[in-house]
Amino acid sequence: MxxxxxxxxxxxFCWGVRRTVDRVMEVAGAASNPVVTLGPIIHNPQAVERMRAQGVGTVQAVAEVERGTTVVVRTHGAIRSELQAAKERGLSVVDGTCPYVKYPQAMARRLSGEGYHVVVVGDAAHAEVKGVLSYAEGPCTVVKPGGPIPEIDAKRVAVLAQTTCIGAEFERVVGALALRHREVRAVNTICNxxxxxxxxxxxxxxxxxxxxxxxxxxxxxxxxxxxxxxxxxxxxxxxxxxxxxxxxxxxxxxxxxxxxxxxxxxxxxxxxxxxxxxxxx
Structure with a gap:
């Protein structure tokens, strides 16, 4: 027994990842030109390998992409300057960014524009966080889950979270900052x-x-x-x-x-x- x-x-697969993977396969099946993803489409080597077998390549930067290639933005999103570079080169871009990742990107842009110092609770080396930071128009700080919370020279702070952040960590950072700064704006961007x-x-x-x-x-x-x-x-x-x-x-x-x-x-x-x-x- x-x-x-x-x-x-x-x-x-969550809804966002399934949506992006389906979109990549749809584009790869219909395109007569090469298709690449900007970074691994998702953080799963087996899925990336299966896509490679379907003819979908992976590049780390737009500069590597040859003319006539369709570029798919991965689930985690992309750095704003890379998207701009693709647009300037006239490349065909398919945006596979999960809508739940677009939210912190939009909030980073809006709140930094309103004068808040943006704090993101997450991993600074992660593609999603790099993308979110690229949309901020002012100073930003990344606080690693479980790590120390640095001193921030700002009266107004806005706190966002990497979509996969553990809720207790977001709560810890928001609580600590609330005692240090005159105004703390917490926007819970953790994915449901x-x-x-x-x-x-x-x-x-x-x-x-x-x-x-x-x-x-x-x-x-x-x-x-x-x-x-x-x-x-x-x-x-x-x-x-x-x-x-x-x-x-x-x-x-x-x-x-x-x-x-x-x-x-x-x-x-x-x-x-x-x-x-x-x-x-």
């Missing part, structure tokens, strides 16, 4: 899917003997899911595919929970679930 596998109802997915994962972790979180090792939201689950269920593992699963991890387990990041394709989740079910309980 194999182990029971409980899959979180929010496991796998992120909140729901994290709540599902926490609930699941409390009900099972072990948890497997599936998704790219370079996916911020997947790493956050694994961190949250590990706080509740220490036997939590983050894998990209079923090949990484080790039977020894599940000794004595009868029920295993399975969650997956927003950029994890359904077929990868199903592959991990099938392998788990084949392991002896």
């Amino acid at each position: 194999g182990m029971e596998v409980r899959i979180a109802k929010t496991a796998g 899917d992120t909140d729901e997915r994290q709540a599902d994962a926490r609930q699941l972790a409390s009900e099972v003997d072990a948890v497997v979180v599936v998704g790219g090792k370079n996916s911020a939201n997947t790493r956050h899911l694994a961190e949250l689950c590990r706080q509740i269920q220490p036997r939590t593992w983050h894998v990209e595919t079923e090949e990484e699963l080790q039977p020894g991890w599940f000794e004595g387990c009868k029920v295993v929970g399975l969650s997956a990041g927003a950029s994890t394709p359904d077929w990868v989740v199903e592959g991990v679930a099938a392998r788990l079910r084949s392991l002896p309980a």
Whole structure:
């Protein structure tokens, strides 16, 4: 008798990622010219590789793109100057930015224009945060989740969040800044899917003997899911595919929970679930 596998109802592609991936495949199928994505379309190596097999390439900068190529902006959005460069070169651009990412971009532009010092709670090295910062028209500060909150020389501060930020971290930063500055404007730009997915994962972790979180090792939201689950269920593992699963991890387990990041394709989740079910309980 194999182990029971409980899959979180929010496991796998979120609405925004599915929308972008479908758009890329639609463009690739209809285009007679080359199609590339500006950076990896999503943070999942298996999905990127499958697209490459369909003829969709990846570039890191518009300067690398040859004339006549269609450029697709990835789910995380792009730096404003890169979009401008594509426009100036006359390249065909398909905007695959998730609407939930466009919101913090718009708010960074608007609030900085109103004189606020913009603070983004997130990872400064992440493509989404780089894109959001590029829309600000004044000074910005990035506060890393769990990290120190620097002194900011401003009376008016506006706080935004990376869409995959953990809610408690956004709350911590807003609360700390509220005591330091005369005015703090908090705009919760955390994606609803992120909140729901994290709540599902926490609930699941409390009900099972072990948890497997599936998704790219370079996916911020997947790493956050694994961190949250590990706080509740220490036997939590983050894998990209079923090949990484080790039977020894599940000794004595009868029920295993399975969650997956927003950029994890359904077929990868199903592959991990099938392998788990084949392991002896």
